[in-house]
Structures are given as C-alpha cells and as structure tokens.
Amino acid sequence: xxxxxxxxxxxxxxxxxxxxxxxxxxxxxxxxxxxxxxxxxxxxxxxxxxxxxxxxxxxxxxxxxxxxxxxxxxxxxxxxxxxxxxxxxxxxxxxxxxxxxxxxxxxxxxxxxxxxxxxxxxxxxxxxxxxxxxxxxxxxxxxxxxxxxxxxxxxxxxxxxxxxxxxxxxxxxxxxxxxxxxxxxxxxxxxxxxxxxxxxxxxxxxxxxxxxxxxxxxxxxxxxxxxxxxxxxxxxxxxxxxxxxxxxxxxxxxxxxxxxxxxxxxxxxxxxxxxxxxxxxxxxxxxxxxxxxxxxxxxxxxxxxxxxxxxxxxxxxxxxxxxxxxxxxxxxxxxxxxxxxxxxxxxxxxxxxxxxxxxxxxxxxxxxxxxxxxxxxxxxxxxxxxxxxxxxxxxxxxxxxxxxxxxxxxxxxxxxxxxxxxxxxxxxxxxxxxxxxxxxxxxxxxxxxxxxxxxxxxxxxxxxxxxxxxxxxxxxxxxxxxxxxxxxxxxxxxxxxxxxxxxxxxxxxxxxxxxxxxxxxxxxxxxxxxxxxxxxxxxxxxxxxxxxxxxx
Amino acid sequence: xxxxxxxxxxxxxxxxxxxxxxxxxxxxxxxxxxxxxxxxxxxxxxxxxxxxxxxxxxxxxxxxxxxxxxxxxxxxxxxxxxxxxxxxxxxxxxxxxxxxxxxxxxxxxxxxxxxxxxxxxxxxxxxxxxxxxxxxxxxxxxxxxxxxxxxxxxxxxxxxxxxxxxxxxxxxxxxxxxxxxxxxxxxxxxxxxxxxxxxxxxxxxxxxxxxxxxxxxxxxxxxxxxxxxxxxxxxxxxxxxxxxxxxxxxxxxxxxxxxxxxxxxxxxxxxxxxxxxxxxxxxxxxxxxxxxxxxxxxxxxxxxxxxxxxxxxxxxxxxxxxxxx
Numbered sequence: 001x002x003x004x005x006x007x008x009x010x011x012x013x014x015x016x017x018x019x020x021x022x023x024x025x026x027x028x029x030x031x032x033x034x035x036x037x038x039x040x041x042x043x044x045x046x047x048x049x050x051x052x053x054x055x056x057x058x059x060x061x062x063x064x065x066x067x068x069x070x071x072x073x074x075x076x077x078x079x080x081x082x083x084x085x086x087x088x089x090x091x092x093x094x095x096x097x098x099x100x101x102x103x104x105x106x107x108x109x110x111x112x113x114x115x116x117x118x119x120x121x122x123x124x125x126x127x128x129x130x131x132x133x134x135x136x137x138x139x140x141x142x143x144x145x146x147x148x149x150x151x152x153x154x155x156x157x158x159x160x161x162x163x164x165x166x167x168x169x170x171x172x173x174x175x176x177x178x179x180x181x182x183x184x185x186x187x188x189x190x191x192x193x194x195x196x197x198x199x200x201x202x203x204x205x206x207x208x209x210x211x212x213x214x215x216x217x218x219x220x221x222x223x224x225x226x227x228x229x230x231x232x233x234x235x236x237x238x239x240x241x242x243x244x245x246x247x248x249x250x251x252x253x254x255x256x257x258x259x260x261x262x263x264x265x266x267x268x269x270x271x272x273x274x275x276x277x278x279x280x281x282x283x284x285x286x287x288x289x290x291x292x293x294x295x296x297x298x299x300x301x302x303x304x305x306x307x308x309x310x311x312x313x314x315x316x317x318x319x320x321x322x323x324x325x326x327x328x329x330x331x332x333x334x335x336x337x338x339x340x341x342x343x344x345x346x347x348x349x350x351x352x353x354x355x356x357x358x359x360x361x362x363x364x365x366x367x368x369x370x371x372x373x374x375x376x377x378x379x380x381x382x383x384x385x386x387x388x389x390x391x392x393x394x395x396x397x398x399x400x401x402x403x404x405x406x407x408x409x410x411x412x413x414x415x416x417x418x419x420x421x422x423x424x425x426x427x428x429x430x431x432x433x434x435x436x437x438x439x440x441x442x443x444x445x446x447x448x449x450x451x452x453x454x455x456x457x458x459x460x461x462x463x464x465x466x467x468x469x470x471x472x473x474x475x476x477x478x479x480x481x482x483x484x485x486x487x488x489x490x491x492x493x494x495x496x497x498x499x500x501x502x503x504x505x506x507x508x509x510x511x512x513x514x515x516x517x518x519x520x521x522x523x524x525x526x527x528x529x530x531x532x533x534x535x536x537x538x539x540x541x542x543x544x545x546x547x548x549x550x551x552x
Numbered sequence: 553x554x555x556x557x558x559x560x561x562x563x564x565x566x567x568x569x570x571x572x573x574x575x576x577x578x579x580x581x582x583x584x585x586x587x588x589x590x591x592x593x594x595x596x597x598x599x600x601x602x603x604x605x606x607x608x609x610x611x612x613x614x615x616x617x618x619x620x621x622x623x624x625x626x627x628x629x630x631x632x633x634x635x636x637x638x639x640x641x642x643x644x645x646x647x648x649x650x651x652x653x654x655x656x657x658x659x660x661x662x663x664x665x666x667x668x669x670x671x672x673x674x675x676x677x678x679x680x681x682x683x684x685x686x687x688x689x690x691x692x693x694x695x696x697x698x699x700x701x702x703x704x705x706x707x708x709x710x711x712x713x714x715x716x717x718x719x720x721x722x723x724x725x726x727x728x729x730x731x732x733x734x735x736x737x738x739x740x741x742x743x744x745x746x747x748x749x750x751x752x753x754x755x756x757x758x759x760x761x762x763x764x765x766x767x768x769x770x771x772x773x774x775x776x777x778x779x780x781x782x783x784x785x786x787x788x789x790x791x792x793x794x795x796x797x798x799x800x801x802x803x804x805x806x807x808x809x810x811x812x813x814x815x816x817x818x819x820x821x822x823x824x825x826x827x828x829x830x831x832x833x834x835x836x837x838x839x840x841x842x843x844x845x846x847x848x849x850x851x852x853x854x855x856x857x858x859x860x861x862x863x864x865x866x867x868x869x870x871x872x873x874x875x876x877x
Contacts, residue, residue, distance in 0.1 A: 124604050
C-alpha cells in the first residue's frame with residue numbers, strides 16, 4: 001500500500017517535471033561563434049547584437065527568396081509597389097499585426113523607425129536614410145518612401161532594416177548603447193526565457209501573426225567559440241542547425257549518423273585574384289594594365305585543383321570572365337562565355353602562347369619573363385596570415401604561374417595589414433572576397449565605382465570604366481525587366497572583355513542540419529529557401545517556419 | 553619613512569608610465585577595430601555599413617591627444633569605457649566576468665605549484681646527490697623550460713581528445729545554471745582539472761629549482777651544523793632551520809607571480825578555451841578592442857605594482873637596515 005502510494009507520488013512528481021519539457025519543441029542552433037554571450041538584442045547593433053535578433057525577433061517586411069523561383073515572400077508587408085517613375089515605393093502592411101506585448105503594429109511604427117534612423121545616424125547600418133527624400137503615411141496600412149533619385153533596387157535595402165515599436169523606442173535616450181535585454185518584437189521568437197554567458201533560449205511570440213506556420217516553441221543557442229567546437233556539437237548530435245566550416249565533412253560529421261546528419265553548401269561570395277592596376281611598382285603595373293597579361297594569369301589558375309585541395313571540394317568553380325559565376329546564373333549573358341569563356345579556364349599552353357605573343361619574354365636571362373620593354377616583372381601575392389585555405393590556394397596557383405615563367409612569391413602579413421594594403425592599393429596581387437547580394441548590380445558597383453577607391457577592399461583592383469559606371473547607374477533607374485536585362489548583359493560583356501578581376505570560385509555558405517528531431521529542411525532536392533542560419537540571411541526565417549518536429 | 557615615501561613616488565611614476573604605454577601600445581598595432589570587422593573573409597559588411605560603425609565607435613577616430621586625456625581621466629575614475637567587440641558591454645563588467653575564473657584557476661595553480669615546488673626543492677637539496685635529487689632536479693629543469701603551449705597541447709590532446717577523460721573547453725557545463733549546487737560546482741572542478749594540471753606542471757619546476765639552490769647555499773651554514781650537533785631530528789633541521797630561511801627570497805618571487813595572476817595565463821586559457829583574463833586579452837587584441845586591452849593592462853599593472861609594493865613593505869619589516877637607508 002505504502003509502496004504503491006510512493007510509486008504514484010513519484011510518477012506524479014516525474015510527470016510534473018517532464019510535462020513542460022514534453023510540451024515544448026526546442027531547436028538547438030549555432031548561428032554565431034563567440035567566447036561569451038552578451039545580452040544584447042538591439043537590432044541596429046549590427047556587429048554585436050545576438051545573431052538571432054534580426055528575422056527571429058524583428059521580422060522583415062518581405063524576404064527575397066533567391067532559390068524558390070527568385071520571388072518576394074511577403075512577411076509584415078502584404079505587398080509593395082514601386083512607382084512608375086521609380087521615385088517612390090509603397091509598402092502595405094498586413095491587417096491586424098501586433099507586437100509581442102500585444103500593442104498593434106502599424107504604419108506609425110515604420111515612419112517612427114525611419115525618423116529615428118535620421119535622428120541617430122549611428123543606427124542606420126545600411127545608409128538607407130541617404131536614399132530617402134521623405135517617408136509618409138498614406139493610410140492606416142500603407143507607407144510611402146519618396147526617394148532622392150529613381151531606384152529600382154531600393155526594396156532590397158528597405159527590407160533589410162528592422163522595424164521597431166514606437167511605444168518602446170521613443171523613450172530610449174541613447175539607442176546606440178541600448179542593449180534591449182527584453183525585446184518587444186514582431187517575429188516568431190521574441191521571449192528570452194533564459195540567458196547566461198554560455199547559453200540562451202528564445203521562445204514563441206504570444207502575438208505572432210503567422211503563429212499557425214510556426215512549429216518550433218523555442219530555440220536554444222549554446223555558446224561555441226570556434227569551428228572545432230561547433231563540429232564537436234554537430235558530431236554528437238546536440239545541434240539541429242548550424243553554419244560552420246567543417247573539414248572533411250563526410251567523415252567528421254555525416255559518418256557519425258548518416259541517417260540524420262546532413263549538409264548542403266550553396267555558392268556565396270566570389271573569391272577572385274586581383275591585380276593592382278595602381279601598383280606602386282611601376283614595372284608590374286605596366287604588365288597588370290595589359291588585358292592580355294591578365295587573361296594569361298587567369299588561364300594559369302588551376303581552379304579545380306584549388307577547390308579540391310585548398311577547399312575540401314566545397315567551393316563552386318567560377319570560370320566566368322564577367323566574374324558573376326553560378327551564384328548569379330539567372331542573370332548570365334550567354335554571349336560572355338561564347339566570346340571570352342576561354343580566358344576563364346585553366347589552360348597553361350594557351351596562356352604561355354598569349355604571353356609570348358604579347359612580348360612577355362625573358363629579356364635579361366634570369367629565367368623569368370619580362371615586360372616587352374625589357375623591364376623585369378616581380379609579383380608579390382599578399383594573403384592574410386592564418387587564412388590557411390587561401391594560402392594553399394595561392395601555393396597551387398604559384399606552381400603554374402612559376403612554371404609559365406612568372407616571378408611570383410607570397411607574403412603573409414597580418415589580416416589588418418592585408419586589409420589596409422588592399423584598401424589603399426599598396427599591394428601587388430592578392431586574393432579577395434566579394435560579398436554576395438540579391439542582384440549582380442551590387443558586386444559590380446562595389447568593385448568598379450571610382451568613388452569607393454580607397455574606402456573599401458572590394459575595389460582593390462582599382463579598375464573602372466566610365467561606360468560601365470554609366471550603365472550601372474542606368475540599371476537602377478529602369479523598371480522594365482527586359483530593359484534591365486539588356487543593360488546587365490551589356491555590362492557583363494564589357495567586364496568580361498577587360499577581365500579586371502580573375503574569379504576562382506564562389507565560396508560555399510555553410511549549412512549543416514540534423515533530421516532526428518525536425519524535418520522540413522531545405523536541401524538540394526528541396527530548395528525552398530537559402531537555409532543558412534547566419535544573421536546575413538533573412539531566408540532563415542522561411543526555413544524556421546518550414547520545420548516540423550519529429551514525433552519522438 | 554623616507555624609504556617608503558621614495559618607493560611610493562617611484563610606484564606612482566611607474567604607474568603613470570605604464571598607463572601611458574598601455575594607451576599607445578594597442579594603437580601602434582596595425583589596423584583599427586573597424587578595419588578588422590571589415591577584414592574577415594566571411595564579413596558581410598559593405599561600404600554602406602561603414603558610416604554607422606564609424607558613428608558608433610567614433611571615439612577611435614578622435615585626435616590622439618584628446619583620446620589620451622579621456623583615457624587618463626578614465627584611469628583615475630575607474631570608468632574603463634565600453635568594449636567594441638562586445639558592444640555596448642562596459643569593460644569593467646567584461647573583465648569582472650573573466651576575473652573570477654582566472655583568480656580561481658591561476659591563483660590556485662600558483663599556490664599549489666609554490667607549495668609543491670618548494671617542498672620538492674627542499675627535499676632534493678636535503679638529499680642532494682641521491683636518486684631523488686637527480687629525478688627532481690632534472691624533471692624540474694625540463695618542465696620549466698618546455699614552453700606552456702607544448703605542455704598544454706600535449707595534455708589537451710592526451711586527456712581531452714584521445715582518452716576523452718576530461719572536457720576540451722569551458723569553465724563548466726554550459727547547460728547548467730551557475731549557482732552553489734553540487735552539480736555546478738563539480739562541473740567547474742571537472743572542467744578546471746586539465747588547465748590546472750597544465751599550469752602546475754609548468755610552474756612547479758621553477759619554484760623547485762629556485763628553492764633547491766637557495767637551500768643548498770644555506771646547508772653549509774654554521775647554524776645547520778649546530779642544529780645537527782645538538783642532535784635535532786633531521787626533519788626539524790631541514791624544515792625549521794634550513795627551509796625557513798631559504799624560503800625568504802622565494803616569497804618575493806611568489807608575490808610577483810601572484811601579482812601576475814590577474815593577467816591570467818594567456819596560452820593555457822586559449823588552448824583550453826577557458827573564459828579567463830588571458831583569453832579575454834587575446835580576443836581583445838585580435839579584434840583591436842582598445843578599451844578592453846587598455847583596461848586589462850591597467851588592472852595587470854596595478855596588481856603587479858601593488859604586489860611589488862607589498863614585497864617592499866615586507867622587506868622593511870624583515871630587514872631593519874632598510875629603515876635607516
């Protein structure tokens with residue numbers, strides 16, 4: 001009797017303890033690598049807020065889904081409309097939106113956010129204010145952004161800005177140092193239920209507008225400092241969703257549980273060799289400014305070997321002389337490959353023939369090719385110390401460059417020295433990464449806009465062309481997709497002809513997932529969205545909403 | 553008294569000099585925090601982001617003189633500013649988080665190695681020429697000359713990865729909530745074992761060698777012979793006659809090591825991913841987080857000078873000649 005009562009009590013107690021755990025579905029994520037978590041959910045602190053702030057706490061107005069048919073997925077906004085003269089854009093919010101504290105989310109919050117950005121320019125991480133003439137409330141659900149100049153791509157910039165609740169933020173005196181410890185947001189997961197420097201949990205927004213789609217109650221984020229730690233947590237099955245470089249992934253991760261451990265790598269930023277056209281070394285500069293020399297260097301890069309050896313086979317090859325590659329395949333101009341495609345492929349024989357033909361011969365008998373005027377060419381390839389995959393890539397490239405008679409060596413300064421050398425054009429040759437964006441307009445303008453020279457690393461080759469810049473400016477002022485395409489085609493042809501940047505590969509964006517507890521993951525067979533969980537990819541929200549817990 | 557005043561003046565000057573170096577050192581390193589944010593290969597920041605970052609962390613663009621004055625003021629008010637990497641966390645809060653782990657790990661390891669090293673040194677000197685002496689002396693010299701990075705990697709690889717007896721990182725199981733529960737405390741001890749073992753291996757040898765040498769010098773003294781002649785037990789002569797006197801110089805070495813404790817042990821903490829002061833400093837240097845680097849160097853300077861000052865004071869008490877000088 002006593003025994004059975006005891007048992008019953010024990011069972012009851014156990015039930016009480018385990019009941020909430022059973023009721024909640026928790027998704028474990030590694031989205032950022034850090035040595036300690038600081039409780040900061042300020043969506044405008046782009047370098048220091050927790051990586052789950054954007055998208056999960058502050059939902060975007062809309063998300064451009066590059067994969068599933070390259071279309072807009074509307075979130076807080078139910079639509080947007082670009083004016084015919086491209087001088088304004090209107091967003092219409094969904095009906096009945098609420099903040100996580102139950103207050104209504106209205107057009108006034110949008111107008112407030114943009115006024116706030118003007119008032120505190122340190123918050124305006126996309127420099128979006130500079131594009132705006134004014135922001136006005138058209139009606140209860142519609143807001144119109146009047147632009148300084150016509151811009152067909154402005155929606156991309158606008159949706160990247162989080163919208164914050166006026167009733168909370170209007171009282172914040174110093175929003176730059178405000179840590180927003182208990183955020184009031186619009187996204188699916190707004191409630192911080194646990195926070196220590198080593199782990200935090202973020203749970204369901206009680207007033208989420210799209211609650212019917214959300215099947216995850218909480219996300220848990222353990223603190224992991226570097227790639228090996230993320231790998232350890234992936235391998236033992238702790239993590240459901242991660243973004244991390246994992247060496248030899250088939251053996252180190254998949255093999256631990258082939259049924260559930262999966263990955264899918266999508267092409268992302270362009271990695272390319274850049275030759276400094278404003279090289280302080282006069283002799284190398286002469287060679288670099290000759291398109292035939294650049295073409296020959298490009299044909300001397302053994303891209304596939306670099307990918308297989310330096311990149312564990314993960315990157316996607318980029319042999320596109322217009323530099324865009326597979327990431328922007330939807331925008332490709334087939335004429336580029338036809339006319340200039342051969343300059344993007346590894347072909348040492350043709351490269352040597354082109355160098356001979358253009359007069360790069362060994363004039364002084366030192367075993368290296370010299371300029372047609374006899375001056376020697378010495379090339380120093382600068383790579384940041386510790387970036388081992390890039391160092392391997394350069395070593396592979398150097399073999400064929402040397403074999404063709406070019407005098408190349410490598411130096412490995414510290415990362416920040418490398419960055420400032422590239423920005424200031426104080427280098428000879430280097431590898432560079434150009435961030436991916438929704439539209440090829442962005443890599444082009446960031447690389448070839450002379451106004452950016454000396455400001456950003458992306459323009460390090462110091463190549464520009466008035467015609468290309470003019471066409472790029474025109475591109476953003478066109479509304480008709482056919483006209484846009486014609487201009488983008490012409491730009492690609494022009495760039496491919498000059499080959500100012502020598503693309504090697506598109507680096508992969510890393511995405512690992514575990515199907516043991518959740519299904520619905522994006523994959524090569526099911527490309528519903530870009531599923532990378534880093535805070536640079538709003539598509540992760542679509543992935544979150546696609547997840548379904550597996551009955552245990 | 554004059555001696556003390558002179559020492560005090562010396563320490564004040566040393567402090568200001570060190571504080572000044574602390575300010576300029578991070579700034580002569582190439583690159584600044586914003587550049588580092590943009591340099592990373594995976595960085596998604598573009599030129600449009602630059603303006604907001606410059607406005608947020610604008611203080612690094614101010615003229616150097618202005619920054620220096622603001623810094624000097626902060627030194628004496630204790631307001632060390634905000635971290636750049638962990639913006640907007642105040643530096644004092646960031647360091648307080650790390651300090652507790654470092655004091656526990658490095659402080660304890662220093663005391664244990666001191667006790668152990670001293671004891672081994674005493675015994676080796678007392679039985680010099682025997683097998684014990686040979687083993688202790690050789691292994692001490694060996695362990696104190698192998699760099700900490702080698703020892704920590706061997707320990708981590710053997711007991712952490714290969715045998716899997718101990719965890720490879722953290723100060724405690726991250727899934728547990730900190731508190732005075734048995735579960736949490738035992739987790740802290742479990743996670744602290746390997747870094748602690750490494751530190752003791754690295755530090756003990758040095759203390760043992762010093763102690764042995766001091767001891768051997770004293771063993772020839774008349775009062776030792778006297779003690780033996782009186783028929784005192786060996787152990788009593790060893791500990792109360794020889795070791796006690798030989799200990800004096802090592803105490804000042806200990807005080808200085810304790811002063812250095814606050815800096816943490818950079819290499820060991822980095823290898824074991826232990827969230828102490830050394831790891832914090834390393835991360836701050838990588839990110840060129842000027843306020844954190846300055847703040848931490850300042851605390852280390854202050855601790856070091858305080859430890860030295862205490863040693864000076866104790867000398868005054870121990871050596872009456874200094875009172876007159």
